[in-house]
Structures are given as structure tokens and as C-alpha cells.
Amino acid sequence: MLELFQVEIETPERKLFGPLTFEIDRGEILGLQAASGSGKTALLRWMLGALPEGLRANGELLLNSRELHQLPTEARQVGLLLQQATLFPHLSVAGNLQFAMPVGAERAQKIAQMLEQAGLSGFEQRDPATLSGGQQARVALLRALAAEPRALLLDEPFSSLDPELRAEFRTWVFSQISEREIPALVVSHDREDLQQCHRVLSLDGERVDV
Amino acid sequence: MSLRLFSFAALLICLALYLPVITLLAPFWELELVSSWAMLVKATEFVPALAGTLVSTLGSLIVALGLSYLLMGSLIFTSGYQRFARQLPLLLAVPHLAFAVGIYLLLSPKGWLERILAPLDIGIWVQDSYGLSLAVALGIKESWFLCWMIWAQLQQSTLADQFLVAQTQGYQRAQIIRQILVPQILPKLRWPLLAVAAYSLSSVEMAWVLGPTHPPTLAVLAWSWLLDPMQEQRELGMVMTLFLMLLLLALALLIWQLPILLRAKAPSGRRRLGRLTIGRPARRSLLVLHLILALLILLWSFTHSWFYPALLPGRWSLNAWQSLSFEPLLTTLSLGFTSALVAIVLVLLVLETGIKQTGWILLPLFLPVLPLVVGQYQFILALDMSPSWVAVLLAHLLWVIPYVYLVLKPAYIALPQEQLLTARTLGLNRAELFTRLKLPLLLRPICAAFALGFSVSLAQYLPTIFIGAGRVETLTTETLSRFAGGDKRLLGAQTLALLAVALIAYSLAQRLPQMVYANRRSMH
Numbered sequence: 001m002l003e004l005f006q007v008e009i010e011t012p013e014r015k016l017f018g019p020l021t022f023e024i025d026r027g028e029i030l031g032l033q034a035a036s037g038s039g040k041t042a043l044l045r046w047m048l049g050a051l052p053e054g055l056r057a058n059g060e061l062l063l064n065s066r067e068l069h070q071l072p073t074e075a076r077q078v079g080l081l082l083q084q085a086t087l088f089p090h091l092s093v094a095g096n097l098q099f100a101m102p103v104g105a106e107r108a109q110k111i112a113q114m115l116e117q118a119g120l121s122g123f124e125q126r127d128p129a130t131l132s133g134g135q136q137a138r139v140a141l142l143r144a145l146a147a148e149p150r151a152l153l154l155d156e157p158f159s160s161l162d163p164e165l166r167a168e169f170r171t172w173v174f175s176q177i178s179e180r181e182i183p184a185l186v187v188s189h190d191r192e193d194l195q196q197c198h199r200v201l202s203l204d205g206e207r208v209d210v
Numbered sequence: 211m212s213l214r215l216f217s218f219a220a221l222l223i224c225l226a227l228y229l230p231v232i233t234l235l236a237p238f239w240e241l242e243l244v245s246s247w248a249m250l251v252k253a254t255e256f257v258p259a260l261a262g263t264l265v266s267t268l269g270s271l272i273v274a275l276g277l278s279y280l281l282m283g284s285l286i287f288t289s290g291y292q293r294f295a296r297q298l299p300l301l302l303a304v305p306h307l308a309f310a311v312g313i314y315l316l317l318s319p320k321g322w323l324e325r326i327l328a329p330l331d332i333g334i335w336v337q338d339s340y341g342l343s344l345a346v347a348l349g350i351k352e353s354w355f356l357c358w359m360i361w362a363q364l365q366q367s368t369l370a371d372q373f374l375v376a377q378t379q380g381y382q383r384a385q386i387i388r389q390i391l392v393p394q395i396l397p398k399l400r401w402p403l404l405a406v407a408a409y410s411l412s413s414v415e416m417a418w419v420l421g422p423t424h425p426p427t428l429a430v431l432a433w434s435w436l437l438d439p440m441q442e443q444r445e446l447g448m449v450m451t452l453f454l455m456l457l458l459l460a461l462a463l464l465i466w467q468l469p470i471l472l473r474a475k476a477p478s479g480r481r482r483l484g485r486l487t488i489g490r491p492a493r494r495s496l497l498v499l500h501l502i503l504a505l506l507i508l509l510w511s512f513t514h515s516w517f518y519p520a521l522l523p524g525r526w527s528l529n530a531w532q533s534l535s536f537e538p539l540l541t542t543l544s545l546g547f548t549s550a551l552v553a554i555v556l557v558l559l560v561l562e563t564g565i566k567q568t569g570w571i572l573l574p575l576f577l578p579v580l581p582l583v584v585g586q587y588q589f590i591l592a593l594d595m596s597p598s599w600v601a602v603l604l605a606h607l608l609w610v611i612p613y614v615y616l617v618l619k620p621a622y623i624a625l626p627q628e629q630l631l632t633a634r635t636l637g638l639n640r641a642e643l644f645t646r647l648k649l650p651l652l653l654r655p656i657c658a659a660f661a662l663g664f665s666v667s668l669a670q671y672l673p674t675i676f677i678g679a680g681r682v683e684t685l686t687t688e689t690l691s692r693f694a695g696g697d698k699r700l701l702g703a704q705t706l707a708l709l710a711v712a713l714i715a716y717s718l719a720q721r722l723p724q725m726v727y728a729n730r731r732s733m734h
Contacts, residue, residue: 048377072377086368086371144375
């Protein structure tokens with residue numbers, strides 16, 4: 001379970017939001033609805049331990065009862081999926097997945113399995129730049145999941161995709177999250193994205209009916 | 211005349227100024243290559259000078275690359291990163307010669323460090339025969355340039371997001387830098403590294419102050435041969451100049467292979483500890499070193515007597531300052547101001563042509579200075595121009611223009627297209643768009659380009675002395691004459707004047723956008 005308690009973020013001039021308290025159960029997908037500039041990306045960065053310079057945050061963050069906010073980003077086991085796929089361009093598709101996976105002997109086999117599940121069989125040696133937007137997005141999610149995160153944050157993950165692909169990819173992403181039973185927080189502007197979440201909150205912690 | 215016509219006129223002027231680049235090999239056609247090569251190889255100075263040059267050039271590349279890796283590697287995407295990025299232009303503005311003189315005053319026999327360590331009786335030397343001190347000094351100075359280039363790369367890419375994604379996958383800084391950032395940045399650093407190699411290989415002023423002396427580096431040797439009254443020696447100088455170009459070609463091949471040679475192994479998935487924290491103390495130490503060098507230069511400039519092993523001067527005096535001539539200062543200011551301004555106008559107009567292939571403007575940065583100066587000299591002779599301020603100005607432009615381009619091109623490309631389109635829908639024609647929107651939006655990069663262009667002009671030694679035939683004296687040429695004169699007090703005063711002019715020009719250029727746009731926060 002991912003828990004936020006009394007979180008507030010402020011710039012030197014003003015408070016962006018807070019105090020905000022909510023929790024996300026295992027396998028639950030929580031949508032976060034907020035206007036531009038309200039601080040939702042700052043919230044995600046704070047949850048990752050990478051709050052931009054000039055911002056200040058208070059509050060507590062727990063993942064499976066473990067206090068996170070003192071830990072560095074790399075020790076939090078919280079995965080991230082961004083609007084742009086941000087695949088490492090100097091590595092192949094397999095190289096990107098391999099980068100994220102923990103050490104183990106059967107990595108090649110695992111990669112083949114993951115790619116097959118994502119409909120990308122045989123893409124191991126492909127250059128990420130030659131993939132379509134949808135394919136890049138799939139590899140980015142596979143990479144995020146390959147690191148075996150205990151929670152996943154998604155920052156406008158579907159907004160760079162065209163409408164048809166968007167619905168299909170969203171269904172696939174949400175099914176992957178549910179299968180792994182990890183809590184996920186989705187930040188999105190899109191009404192349809194939010195409708196597919198189990199719950200939707202605003203940045204003042206109020207439940208929103210989408 | 212329309213703006214388009216002005217733009218193409220600027221392009222033609224640039225091409226005319228670049229004739230020594232286009233006809234780079236022309237001065238060497240008349241050489242009898244076989245016999246000249248034989249003479250060069252037989253020259254007793256050749257082999258030791260080659261060794262000193264290779265050590266100082268390769269050493270400077272290794273030091274510069276290593277330092278920039280450590281500094282940027284430990285600072286990027288931390289709270290100190292933007293502060294360091296803001297310090298870089300200031301560090302870049304410090305003239306190479308002033309830095310070299312500072313190091314000389316610190317490390318030369320009976321220099322400050324030897325005075326501090328006097329009880330230990332450790333001899334500390336510059337001008338070692340292997341060129342090691344020159345390599346380290348060049349490496350430190352050029353590392354700021356590489357850091358600046360890396361910073362520019364980071365601004366233009368998604369590397370910050372990639373860094374964060376890699377962190378969320380459990381990797382620490384050192385591993386992310388090696389596995390994700392270096393493989394992507396290193397290929398883009400090839401050209402800046404080549405510029406560092408070209409500078410290190412052909413630097414005469416730094417090599418003169420800190421490099422080996424018996425024999426000196428190849429560039430200094432070639433330079434002294436080119437100035438020799440005997441025809442035979444001058445021919446040797448020409449062959450040596452050609453040899454320097456071949457050496458640079460070999461270095462270019464090596465640099466192009468670097469990303470392959472330094473390729474990281476495929477990621478094993480193992481998360482290693484490694485925080486890469488050495489960069490922070492390294493940055494502070496280097497900043498302190500710069501301050502110590504400036505302080506030493508200042509102390510010497512006000513010294514009357516300073517006997518060994520005293521740590522401070524025994525008596526103070528203004529004599530060194532009183533003996534300085536005012537004319538080199540005025541010449542330096544007028545050359546720096548005019549060349550930076552002309553270069554900015556030319557580069558902006560060339561960018562306005564809309565021609566995309568303008569990368570050739572950077573070529574002088576990747577070539578040794580000597581053959582270009584020889585080429586310029588041939589053109590000055592062909593034009594029957596006498597050594598004058600104007601001739602030296604034209605010579606300086608060959609190096610000022612590429613640096614100005616380096617700053618202005620990315621800023622010009624990044625101009626907000628939506629705003630330009632909006633302005634056109636409001637009825638602005640091309641010229642109005644340029645003067646009323648592009649120029650104001652570009653004020654900050656223009657000021658940065660001015661500061662850099664000014665400091666590049668200020669630093670020119672070979673073009674000034676060769677094309678000006680010793681009749682055009684600048685702070686840089688005077689500083690080297692004071693160095694040759696051996697009086698550290700005069701050297702201190704002259705170097706401080708050089709340093710002060712560079713830093714004042716930088717500060718003014720830095721402040722101008724803040725003053726003009728005092729109440730426009732995004733324009734600072």
C-alpha cells in the first residue's frame with residue numbers, strides 16, 4: 001500500500017497544494033486530476049525523491065509501511081512512466097529492458113517473454129528510434145515493470161498517443177498493473193484516462209466524479 | 211537594401227574572411243617537401259619537441275576529459291548544478307595567458323608554493339622537459355570549455371528524464387553516468403575535444419610560459435623558425451606547420467574512436483554502490499586555485515621587493531603600474547569591442563539567410579592556429595595591406611566569429627516559433643521581425659556572445675603579432691613581452707590588467723540584459 005500523509009509543496013512565493021492525505025491499495029489505480037501549474041508533477045517528483053530545485057515539501061510517504069521520503073530515488077523501488085517514452089537511445093530494445101532487470105541468469109528468456117506478451121516478439125535487437133510511438137510506449141512500460149517496482153507513478157503516460165492507440169495501450173497498462181498487484185498513481189488531464197481509474201482525487205484530496 | 215540582401219552580403223564577407231581556411235594548404239604548395247621533411251627529421255630539436263608536444267596535448271585531453279567527467283558527473287541534476295553552470299562562463303572568460311602566468315608565479319622556482327614548502331626542500335618546477343605542467347594547466351583550463359559543452363548538450367535533450375528513470379530502477383549516480391549519459395554525450399563531444407586538441411597542439415602563449423624550453427613544443431619551435439630571417443629556417447617552420455596539421459589529423463582519428471574505446475560493457479543489471487562525490491571538492495579546489503592565482507598576480511603587481519623565502523612582499527610599490535603603457539589597453543579594448551560587435555552582426559545576418567549548412571563557420575576552432583595565421587599573412591601580402599589595426603581586426607575575426615556562432619546558433623534555433631508566427635500575423639515584415647522581435651529576444655545570448663567574442667579577441671597572440679608585425683600592441687602581446695623580460699612585478703601588473711579587462715567585459719555583458727529587462731524575469 002502507498003500512503004501519503006499531510007503532504008504539502010510550496011514555492012518560495014506560494015503554496016502549491018496541501019496538506020494532502022490519501023492511500024492507494026495494492027493493485028489499485030488512483031487517478032489524480034489537477035489543473036496545469038497546480039503542482040501535480042512536483043508531487044510525483046517529490047514521491048520519487050527528485051523534487052525540483054526551489055520547491056519545498058513537507059509530509060510523509062510510506063510504501064508497504066516503510067518510510068520512503070528520506071531514501072534516495074534509487075532505493076525507493078517506485079517506478080516511473082512519463083509522457084515521452086525516454087528509452088535509452090544508445091541501447092537496443094533488449095538493452096533497455098536488461099538495464100532495468102535485476103541480476104539473473106534467465107534474462108534473455110524473460111525479455112523474450114515480456115516482449116511476446118506486449119506483442120513485440122523479435123524486437124530484441126531493434127533500435128528504439130525505429131519503433132512507432134505505441135511500440136516505444138510499450139517498451140517503456142515493460143522497462144518500468146522489469147525493475148520489479150513496488151509502486152508505479154504515471155505522469156500523463158498516454159497523452160502522446162493517438163486516440164485509438166491510447167485506449168488500447170491504457171487497457172494493457174492497467175491490466176499489467178492489476179496483474180502485478182502494485183499501487184499506481186496516474187496523473188492525467190484526459191477524462192477517459194481518469195474514468196478508467198478505480199478512484200479519482202483532486203489535489204486538495206477531494207474525491208472527484210469523472 | 212532588404213534584409214535578405216544584407217544577409218547574403220554578410221555570408222560573402224564571412225567567406226572572404228575564411229579564405230585562409232579554404233586555401234589552407236596553398237602556402238605549402240611551393241615547398242620542396244621531400245628535402246624539407248628530411249631537414250625537419252634531422253633537426254636535433256625535432257624528436258624531443260615532438261615528445262613534449264605529444265605529452266602536453268594528449269595529457270591536456272586526458273586531464274580535461276577526466277575533470278569534466280568528474281565535475282559534471284557529480285554535479286549534474288543536483289542542487290549545485292545550476293550554480294556551477296552559472297560559474298562556467300566566468301571561468302571561461304579568464305584568459306589562457308593570465309591563467310598560465312598565475313600557474314607560473316605559483317609553481318616556478320622560488321614561486322609561492324616553493325616558498326610555502328621551503329622547509330621541506332622540495333623543488334617544484336614548471337617548464338619541465340616532458341610538458342607535464344603544461345598538460346595539466348591546459349587540461350584544467352580546457353575542462354571548463356568541455357563542461358560548458360556538456361551543459362549545452364544536457365539542455366537540449368531528454369537526458370534529465372532518462373537519469374530519473376534510471377534512478378527509479380535502482381541505479382546510483384556513478385553507474386547511470388557511465389551506462390546512460392557517457393555513451394550519449396561522448397559522441398557529441400568529439401568536435402569540442404578536437405577543438406581542445408587543436409588549441410593544445412598549437413598554443414604558443416601557454417607553451418611559452420609553462421612548456422618545455424630546450425627544445426620548446428613543436429608550435430613554439432615552428433613559430434620561432436617562421437620568424438627567422440634565414441629562408442631555410444622559414445621553410446622548416448612551414449614544414450613543421452604542415453606536420454602539426456598531420457598530427458591534428460591523427461588526433462582527430464583517435465578522438466573519433468573514443469566512444470568505441472570507452473564503451474561501457476552491456477548492463478549486467480547489478481546495482482553497484484558509487485556516489486561519485488569527488489566532483490564537489492574538486493570544483494571547490496579548482497575555484498580556490500583560480501582565486502590563489504589571481505591573488506598572486508595581484509601581489510606581484512604591487513611588489514617593490516619580495517625576497518625568497520618570504521611568503522609576502524617585503525616592500526610595496528606602484529612602480530609596476532606606473533610603467534604600464536596605456537596604448538595596448540586602448541588597442542585591446544577597441545579590437546575586442548569591434549571584433550565582437552562585427553562578428554555578432556555577421557553571424558546573425560548569416561543565420562537570417564535561412565541556410566541550414568552553416569557549420570563550416572566553426573572550422574577555425576578545429577584547425578591549428580599557425581597554418582591559418584600563415585594563410586592570413588599571405589592574403590594580407592596579396593592585398594598589399596600594411597600591418598595595421600584593421601589588418602589585425604580582420605585576422606581576429608577568424609576566431610571570434612566561430613565562438614560567437616557557437617553561442618548564437620542554438621539560441622537562434624530556439625526562438626519561439628509561435629511568437630514569430632504571431633508577429634507575422636500582426637503584419638511585421640522580415641526586417642521588422644528581425645529588429646523588433648528576434649533581436650530583443652536574443653539580447654541575453656547576444657550579450658553572452660559579446661563577452662565570449664571579446665575575450666577571444668583579447669586572447670589572440672599569434673594573429674596579433676604576425677599580422678600586426680609587432681606594430682599593434684595589445685595586453686596579450688605586452689604580457690608575453692613582460693614575461694620574456696623576466697621582471698615578475700611588471701608581469702604581475704600587465705597580467706592583472708589583462709585579467710581585469712576580461713572579467714569587467716564579462717560582468718558588463720552579464721548585467722546588461724538584467725538592466726534592460728529589469729522587470730521581465732524570464733528575460734534575465
